[in-house]
Amino acid sequence: MESRGPQHFIGCLFTSQKYGKGKDSPAQILASTGPAVEDLYKAFNKYNHTEENKDKITEIRMCQINSGLFGVPWENTKAVIEGLEIDGGIENNSIQTEIVVYSMPLTT
Secondary structure (H helix, E strand, O other): OOOOOOOOOOOOOOOOOOOHHHOOOHHHHHHHHHHHHHHHHHHHHHHHOOOOOOOOOOEEEEEOOOOOOOOOOHHHHHHHHHOOOOOOOHHHOOOOOEEEEEOOOOOO
């Protein structure tokens, strides 16, 4: 997190125990995705609940996780994330946090 200017965190989600030829199966990766995103969200939420940082973080930005080198279709990961109920659901939490997903432009 920067000390001056816009503040942000960089979170790294581990959804497979290994990578490359030894990576987990798509089912295992998807099973790990929910808990990883929940932990990330809870860490942001805990940070935002301090008096000094109240409501500083309003969104989580991420790439289309799992869909690159892990080869899991983005639609499957998206369904896992959208199905999460974290503290009553992301949109119903006392602190509004939006998840913004970026994708790489297609090249021809």
